[in-house]
Amino acid sequence: MRAPYDPIVLTAAVTGGDVLPSQSPAVPCGPDAIVEASVAAARAGATVVHLHAREADGRPTASPRMFTEIVSGIREQCDVVVNVTTGGSVDMTADQRIEGVVASRPDIATLNLGTMNFEGFPNPARWPAVRHEWEKEVLERSGSVVFTNTLGTIRRFATAFAELGVTPELEVYDLSHLSMARFLLDEGTLTGPVRIQFVLGVLGGAGGSPQDLFALREAADRILGTDLAAVSVAGVGYPGQLRLGAIAAASGMDVRVGIEDNLRIRRRRQAADSAELVAAAVAIAEQLERPIATPAQLRAELGLPVTA
Ligand code: KMH
Numbered sequence: 001m002r003a004p005y006d007p008i009v010l011t012a013a014v015t016g017g018d019v020l021p022s023q024s025p026a027v028p029c030g031p032d033a034i035v036e037a038s039v040a041a042a043r044a045g046a047t048v049v050h051l052h053a054r055e056a057d058g059r060p061t062a063s064p065r066m067f068t069e070i071v072s073g074i075r076e077q078c079d080v081v082v083n084v085t086t087g088g089s090v091d092m093t094a095d096q097r098i099e100g101v102v103a104s105r106p107d108i109a110t111l112n113l114g115t116m117n118f119e120g121f122p123n124p125a126r127w128p129a130v131r132h133e134w135e136k137e138v139l140e141r142s143g144s145v146v147f148t149n150t151l152g153t154i155r156r157f158a159t160a161f162a163e164l165g166v167t168p169e170l171e172v173y174d175l176s177h178l179s180m181a182r183f184l185l186d187e188g189t190l191t192g193p194v195r196i197q198f199v200l201g202v203l204g205g206a207g208g209s210p211q212d213l214f215a216l217r218e219a220a221d222r223i224l225g226t227d228l229a230a231v232s233v234a235g236v237g238y239p240g241q242l243r244l245g246a247i248a249a250a251s252g253m254d255v256r257v258g259i260e261d262n263l264r265i266r267r268r269r270q271a272a273d274s275a276e277l278v279a280a281a282v283a284i285a286e287q288l289e290r291p292i293a294t295p296a297q298l299r300a301e302l303g304l305p306v307t308a
């Protein structure tokens, strides 16, 4: 784990599969916009970009061709570490969700450690006005959203990552996911030490308070011990993203910001893009005298070739 002045691995989650493009023009849609948002976030200081794929109308897609186009487009322009989702969106099958990783060969890919409710729009009175039919369908399925990650799916994805030489990032939304990580390590499906991404504040997972973060942080140390390499913190929504990010930066943890999880830079102002959220996290890190890890530093930590 990181000492108080160690560099922070800063992840920019640029696309996501849950926010709706009608909510903000900052949601990048189509491969060119996703590449542009990723490169801008890297230039603003991100160590890693975490990405999903979306069609031109913003609909999440599992298209292996698009993931390949995005990842190669990023790699042509910068050396940022690339983290591709297997979460996709909740209406994708497991077969669909792994295709993008197999095709695009990212440095890191996400491994979601449990089935859960995953409600982004639970209150109809607060539904945003939307332009696209598919967005209306997303809103109307609220109240019955399940993000399915069976043990079989988790094992299948973890095994595929090992075969591909892709580093798993364990997405932890709740306490039970830490026990799942322990089980997978003990049965040999995962090899430690592992990297965890806490995703806090999803309705269906743990809450987004500092108390929730520290309860999970202490449980991770207790359950995983020396099998834990790094903990990153992604707060969902505003003000959780930057507040939990600040606490993480002050507490020896890594940080995730970006449009996937949060559309606002201030209470009443939307972020222009993920790069603006990255710049805010960089400014917090500077005040705490914790530099941001370079992609080369993280590659060395991951045992990857130092250049992509
Ligand atoms: N979109 C969520 C259903 C990941 O990238 O693996 C899951 C997710 C986490 O976004």
Ligand code: ZN
Binding pocket: 013, 016, 017, 050, 051, 052, 085, 087, 088, 260
């Ligand atoms: Zn994601």
